[in-house]
Amino acid sequence: MAITGGYGFLGWHTACRLRALHGVEPVRLGREDLVDPQRLASSLEGVDTVLHVAGVNRADTDTEVEAGNVQAARALADAIRASGRAIDVVYANSVQAELDNPYGRGKAQAASVLADACTGTGGHFADLLLPNLFGEHGRPGYNSFVATFAHEVAGGRTPTVTGDREIDLLHAQDAAAALIDAAGQDVRTVVSGEAITIGSVLGLFQEFHELYAERGEIPDVSTRMRLNLFNTYRAAAFAGAPAAAPQVHSDNRGDLFETVRSHGGTGMAYASTTRPGQKRGEHYHLHKIERFVVVKGRAEIQLRRLLHDDVVTLEVSGDRPVFVDMPTLWVHNIRNVGDDDLLTVFWADQLLDPQNPDQFPETIAQEARA
Structure with missing residues (x-):
């Protein structure tokens, strides 16, 4: 073809x-x-x-x-x-x-x-x-x-x-x-x-900007049009955008902060530990919104736009948690670059459907096109 x-x-x-x-x-x-x-x-x-x-x-x-x-x-x-x-x-x-x-x-x-x-x-x-x-x-x-x-x-x-x-x-x-x-x-x-x-x-783009760029919140993506327009906005906002940081509440017990605030639609949260030197991911999504928040340890997140060669690399740490959202149609991974186990909290807007997970394997490393 x-x-x-x-x-x-x-x-x-x-x-x-x-x-x-x-x-x-x-x-x-x-x-x-x-x-x-x-x-x-x-x-x-x-x-x-x-x-x-x-x-x-x-x-x-x-x-x-x-x-x-x-x-x-x-x-x-x-x-x-x-x-x-x-x-x-x-x-x-x-x-x-x-x-x-x-x-x-x-x-x-x-x-x-x-x-x-x-x-x-x-x-x-x-x-x-x-x-x-x-x-x-x-x-x-x-x-x-x-x-x-x-x-x-x-x-x-x-x-x-x-x-x-x-x-x-x-x-x-x-x-x-x-x-x-x-x-x-x-x-x-x-x-x-x-x-x-x-x-x-x-109006929807302005709503997205206020919630997402200014507050790090996920807007209502409960309809197909809203989701597609939000992913379009995220693609435009991704280049050079600083990672949003949550407000951390600290006392003698430790720290507490929100990782996701969503205004509508489905969603699921999950967490993983990753041993030193190991990585997760190496896949991309067509429509899914996926957020990474490292809460303990040090990690390197890599992203590459599908069918392109340039790789974006982000260093993140549990010492200063930030929201890193994976753009649709970008291959991504996360690797533990610290000496201790990495603890990461994830959130996705879709409930996992094993028959249609919207997750496609692809490595970050790629040979340049001939």
């Missing part, structure tokens, strides 16, 4: 989901692959399904937006015909394909180009019309207003809403699931999102 636009927002989410739930390492194709016919042909050798996610939604002119989507589709269509094989295509189209604007016209024409190529070679073509997408690590000012609001609010700024209206939103992981499930089908369908006003999105 291959993904065009594999290093972009939706492409990255789709590659992560394929790895987590299907054990598939897709061929990830970037912009440079689509402009080089020989390189594209070589990349598609042995590929039986292409998820066509690549597209242009921002450019200097409307003409470039419209033409860019058509050109990307033609490059893929030419490569499919040149392969001499039946290659299935799942197209990440847009609901705007039914509107008369440059982006919509370009997306609609691209669908026709890809459908013709699949029909001519015997492959299946699935045309999925997606609504507005949001999720972790969207680019502010580019992918959606949600990414922009998350970035601004996480940075302590106060954006405003002009022309508030209701918009259908779909989390990128749900869009990825729809694309993967459509492989091998001949279908044209509109993928539904959830209607929410622009002002409500901003």
Whole structure:
């Protein structure tokens, strides 16, 4: 399986989901692959399904937006015909394909180009019309207003809403699931999102910021939209954010402090001891919120964004407890770097479901991509 636009927002989410739930390492194709016919042909050798996610939604002119989507589709269509094989295509189209604007016209024409190529070679073509997408690590000012609001609010700024209206939103992981499930089908369908006003999105981010950034508390994440928006906010807030510290109450008996204050939804707490030199974790989550609080000993926590190489390392100690929350789609572990047993308290927003634990093994160490 291959993904065009594999290093972009939706492409990255789709590659992560394929790895987590299907054990598939897709061929990830970037912009440079689509402009080089020989390189594209070589990349598609042995590929039986292409998820066509690549597209242009921002450019200097409307003409470039419209033409860019058509050109990307033609490059893929030419490569499919040149392969001499039946290659299935799942197209990440847009609901705007039914509107008369440059982006919509370009997306609609691209669908026709890809459908013709699949029909001519015997492959299946699935045309999925997606609504507005949001999720972790969207680019502010580019992918959606949600990414922009998350970035601004996480940075302590106060954006405003002009022309508030209701918009259908779909989390990128749900869009990825729809694309993967459509492989091998001949279908044209509109993928539904959830209607929410622009002002409500901003209001939720401001609520999250007040509770989470300023007080270290977990907001109400009892609905799917709240959880997905909170994880989107956390992704924007993670880089460079100081770890929140609890208020410690001390007397002659010792110390007492809260590790989690949650405002809604399910949750479970648990604790572990870890011997010197040993580590726990080496996994990631798609949706789960997970908090680490070291209450005794010294530890090193490492995090790496899935399908990336850079590692973030945090030193924590029970002498000064702090909250360290694991971002979704980041591999993480915790290692005892002290001389005594490490005592760690954990909290997750999900009750453990052994059949669907939302926990996928992956090591922090990774060879650089070829």
